Amino acid sequence: MIVHDHKLFIVIIPIIMLDISTGEEEDKQLRIVGEEKLHKVATGSELYLECPLPMIVRRPGTIMLWRKGDRVLTAGDIKVRRDSRLHLMGNNLRIDSIGIHDGGKYSCEAEVEATEPLAVVHIVEILVPPTVKTEPKSGEITVREGTSVSIKCIANGNPSPTVKWSRNGVTLKPDRLLHGGRIEMANNGMSLTLHNAHRNHSGLYVCSASNGVGKESFGRINLLVFYSPVIKVSELIVEGGTGYRKQITCTVNSEPKPEVKWFKNSIPIRVGESLRYNIRQSGPDHHLIVKKVGEEDFANYTCSATNSLGKTETIIQLKGNPSRPEFDTRVQRNQDGSYKLQWFTTSHERILEYRLLYRLVTRAEPIDAKQDANLPWSTIVINRPDSVSEPRQTQTFILEGLRDNSPYQAKVMSRNKFGWSDFSEIVSFTTNYIISDPWIPDIFKPAIHHRTEEVERETIRKAGSNSGEQTGLGKGTVRTTEFTFPNLNQAMISATADIINQSQTIILLLCNFSILYLYPFSI
Structure with missing residues (x-):
């Protein structure tokens, strides 16, 4: 037994020396058998490398080696590298759980009497699924409106991943405009820059990396654009009535969130000190509620919003005047050639007076505004309008003596005890052509x-x-302009029907005549 152990020791020594010596001979020439084989292997899988040199390896004194680069993995039946994933399967090599560092050049070599060892070479490329790291790492970034901002999505993998960006589910493309800001992408799409950042650029930006290996990898960055307050109001002038409840609203958007205050004629409104007002908020909408309007509440109210980037104010007027009238655009022609105008206005107080203005214009729509400015208006004052108790009030008026087949314009304003409203928008209409000759039948009078x-x-x-x-x-x-003859059409239809009926009667009479007068002669 002692001699056997000694022989084993003698065998091992030359192998170790061979490994050391081969490390120094980097330029050693190999006689490669066949072509190099390329293996593309995903991480985590199993790699199997063949060594088709069985006849040579079996020769006495031949030593077979498996190498990775210049490092010896196995020599004969001995595993030199201490790696539990390496397994000799006869002359072949199996590697379990491939990692990203296992790529490279593998060769099985047979030392023979020739000066150049025989070798079979395998090239192993490790396929790595994509991974993504966002910059900033927190996934949150803030920027001031009007500046530029860059967000990054560092993607790794083999092959190199393709990176795409989306915002709120919509794909982004380079050199495109987004809400007035230009998108620029660099470094194979891993860097996205927004120039002239706008408040509408805020949102969730998602980068996706894919390379055909494994699943896509995603990175998420939430961008928040800071801007000074922006105030919007639906009405700059609000009509109210004494004794009624009235709500004034302003919509405020800003980032960071604003502080909103209300003023009456530049004096701050403090809800705790007054029972007349109440203040509420619903999202971006801020409401000032006048619980019961009195004449002293007709004033200018200021909605003021402030954040760290600035201050914005908007003035809303609460008044008791009527609202701006609205015309019913359907101007109706009466049988006598007059025209009926109708309009609506809102007033919590009784309308005392209307002022109706109308004029003949030189041509039909569209009208040149500069030319219209010099055309004179005729004014009609309606001192006794229809009296109603509802806030929405309707008034009609009959215009007479208008020129036939001519374009006209009209506008109106209303007054209650608090004053005049603004003028309504101008309504345009054209009078129809009227045939007044009594000798012409109605069926030949056109509708225009x-x-x-x-x-x-x-x-x-x-x-x-x-x-x-x-x-x-x-x-x-x-x-x-279309001329139609509805009466004529109806008359023609009736006349045609009469002709058909008369024709049928004549045919029946002829048939009876033939029977009565011709039949005896036939006998």
């Missing part, structure tokens, strides 16, 4: 209809002496 429509039309504009003329499509207005 006007129709205005937007159309595309070809336009030509001069572009300069060198570039010549350029032609394009523009929009214009076409006004069409």
Whole structure:
């Protein structure tokens, strides 16, 4: 037994010396058998490398080695590298649970009498699923409106991953505009820069990395754009009535969140000191409630919003005047040639007076505003309007003596005990052509209809002496007048029916005549 152990010791020594010596001979030439084999292996899987040199290895005195690069893994049946994942399967090598550092050049070599060892070479490439690291690591970033901001998504893997960005579920592309800011991507998409950041750029940005190995990897960054308060109001002038409850509202958006205060004629409103007012908030909407409006509450109210970036104020007027009247655009023609105008206005107090203005214009719509400014208005004062108890009040008026087939404009304003309203918007209408000759039957009197429509039309504009003329499509207005004869059409239908009935009667009479007068002669 002692001699046997000694022989084993003698065998091991040359192998170790061979490993050391081969490390110094980096330029040692190998006689490669066959072509190099490429293996692409994903991390975590099993790698099996073959060594098809069985006849050579069996020769007496031949030593077979497995190497990774210059490092010896096995020599003969002995495993030199202490790695539990390495297994000799005859002459072949199996590696379990492949990791990212297992890639490289593997070779099985047979030392023979020739000066150049025989070798079979395997090239192993490790496929690594993508991983993502965001910058900043916290996944949160804030920036001031108007500046530029960069967010990063560092992606690793083999092959190199492809990186894509999305915001709130919408894919982003480079060199595109997003709410007025330009998107720039660099470093194979791993860096995204927003120039001229806008408040609407706030949101969740998601980067996705994929390379065909494993699953996609995602990174998430929440961007918050800071900006000074922005106030929006639906009405700058609010009509109210004494004894009624009234609510004034302003909508405030800002980041960071603002502090909102209310003022009456520049004096702060403190809810705890007054029973007349109440203040409420619903999201970005801030409400000032006047519980019971009195004449002293008709004033200017200021909605003031402040945050760390600035201060914004908007003035809202509460008044008892009527609201701006609204016309019913359907101007009706009466049988006598007069025209009926109708409008609506809101007033919590009784309307005392209307002032109706109308005028004849030179041509139909569209009207040149500069030309209209010089056209005179005729004024009608309505001192006894219809009296109603509801806040929404309706008034009608009959215009007489208008020129036939002519374009007109009208506007109106109303007054209660607190003053006048603003003028309504201008309503435009065209009078119809009226045939008054009593000798012409009604069936030949036309009904006239006007129709205005937007159309595309070809336009030509001069572009300069060198570039010549350029032609394009523009929009214009076409006004069409249609003449129809509804009475005539009905009359023709009735006449046709009478002709058919009369024809049927004549045919029956002819048939009876034939039977009575011709039948005896046939006998």
